[in-house]
Amino acid sequence: MSKEVGITVSKNENFSEWYTQVVLKAELADYAPVKGLIVLRPHGYAIWEAIKSSLDEKLKKSGHENGFMPILIPESLLSKEKTHFKGFNPEVFWVTHSGENELGERLALRPTSETLVNSLYSKWIKSWRDLPLKINFWNSALRAEIKATKPFLRTSEYLWQEGHTVHSTEEEAEQEVMDILEIYKKTIEEELAIPLITGKKSENEKFVGAVYTNTMEAIMPDGKGLQMGTSHFLGQNFAKPFEVKFLDKNNVENYGWQTSWGVSWRLIGAMIMVHGDDRGLVMPPKVASIQVVIVPIYYSGDDRKDIIAKADEAQKRLQEKKIRVRVDKRDELTPGFKFNEWEMKGIPLRIEIGPKDLAKNKVVLVRRDTQKKTDLQFDKIDTVVASTLDEIQKNLFDNAKKILKEKTTEVDDYEDFKTQLEKGMFLKAPWCGNQKCEEKIKNETGADIRVIPFNSENTESKCVICKSSSEVIVIFGRGY
Ligand SMILES: [Zn+2]
Known part of the structure; x- marks a missing residue:
């Protein structure tokens, strides 16, 4: 691979530059025309979709529903809970005009939706029958970043989900805070293969407006911590100013007990840092949109037809096992170029099929994580590929655990x-x-x-x- 295409610095020597090069060269994201913002490219968005679908399924199973809230929040609403507003104000983007006309009131671009959500929850909730109310929102949030942009880690807009719930008792709300942490932990450890330390934030570091914040922390290979997501117990801190009230079974009026929680595309940043190497990205199989790439190797037109047919057959066998697979049939590129490109993009497994393999009815299997090459009888392709993907998933988690322990x-x-x-x-x-x-x-x-x-x-x-x-x-x- 030429210098310009490959990563030019080593992960150990210049971690920060290495990270940026992986993001750009693996085509995960690019810088947007506006400073502080990034564009997610399809290869990066596919990872977000995998995280999203895993979490979404778990959230729905535990009784949460999805909704949508607009991006603009009137200043009067955002400033209703004073501590919350004070905490967020320095980072808020304001809309002041529509066309040439100055607006009567400034509108904030959502830094988070607690205030908007609660102004509506106070309308929707009347009695104990309306509780618990558990709604999740997949959207983006905007908080002005003054420091240099770091894709997925420090940007002024980011994709996330924010859950907002209301419960009739304090105990139930506190249980929700823990349940959510467990859902997050399952997805992050079992699918992104990143081990976590879970616990509480200190008073200084908690979410502004929360009673307390539960958090998940991961360590990156450079020794810095990364907050992977938070789950807040809000008590009645928002319910009171926003009058989120309900009539209990005895017809007595009570304030609701609330939680809010979120994870963002930061998780993609963590995945890059924890698993990537000097050849580029390494994706855990469970979140890889393509788990296996098949590269047919042929040097003359005579071989092409038979080898492509074999590659298609392999693809079919793997798809029947629900393995996500692609055959790279681009004639204009050499096999070596393709190997490098798919390694850069972090595809967990590569299968090579050349003329000699065809003659022996075998294929070559190459692991992205260890670079280990093995010959494999064609008849065993589906079972061996499936078990190798499991091994890669486990190996990545074990390695990450080792880093956490060592550091x-x-x-x-x-x-x-x-x-x-x-x-x-x-x-x-x-x-x-x-x-x-x-x-x-x-x-x-x-x-x-x-x-x-x-x-x-x-x-x-x-x-x-x-x-x-x-x-x-x-x-x-x-x-x-
Ligand atoms: Zn002390």
Whole structure:
């Protein structure tokens, strides 16, 4: 592969540049004419569709329905919950004109839909019979990014889903927050093959307007943490200002208990970083729109017909097993060029069929993750391909788990903390629960509390900063 087509830097040496090149050269996304925005290309959108369909199915099974909300929110509505508005205001894009006419009121381009959703929920909910109300919205959100754009990780508009639910009791709403986290975890670990640490955000880091935020954290190969999604318990913080009320069975008026939650196309960014290599993208088979590419190899017109026929037969056999497969029949390109292109795009398995293979009734199987080549009898193609795809899926998850383990270390001393952080580690450290200690670490090192893992209460240790008694063992790290 020529220098311009292939990745020109190694993942280990220049991670950031490597990432950008994979995004562009694997044709996942491109920069849009407006700064801060990106365009999703079909190969990237197909991954989003796979994530979306997996989550959508699980959400529907657990009683959620989809809806749609418009992108414009009047300022008076957005500012109704004060803390929420204060938190989001610096990032809001405003529409001030229609044509040449100045609008009477500024309209915000949705940074998130809590305010809009609640203004409608207050109309739709009358009694306990209307609850629980569990609606999910697949849309995009806009938050102005001042830092340099990083496709999928830092953009001013991003695709996501936002779920908004209302329940009649606090317990039920808190259960929903946990159930959603479990649904997310299943999709991310089992399909994107990325292991997670789940837990709570600290008071400082929680969603503005939430009572608390549950979160899922993953570690990237450069040692930085990536927040993979959040599920918020809103209590009655929005129900009260927006008057989301219902009559209970005794005809007494109550405020609803609420949750909101979301994951975005950030998950694609995580997938690229965790699994990709110096040849480009590596897709876990479960989210790959093409799982197997068949490259017929022929040097003369005489061979072409028979080899293509064999490739078509292989495709049919694999499709019968519900394997997503494509035969690359482009005559104008050499097999070597095709190999490189499909490797760059991260297709999990390649099958090569040449004249010698045809004569022996076999094919060559090449794994994207390990580059391992094996000969395979044609008759076994469907069963072996299916089991190899499972092995690749498992191998990617195991490797990612290894990275998480290797890059997480326990510290109880601040000097040690700083040394390990510079090595690109996630730090498990005791914390007293005081925001001053959290802020000191952030100011001095740039690390924050990524997640407070569930069941991590610990009062036996000393806070890594102030040495008073600890409350919990938390995960510190630098983040995206
Ligand atoms: Zn402390």
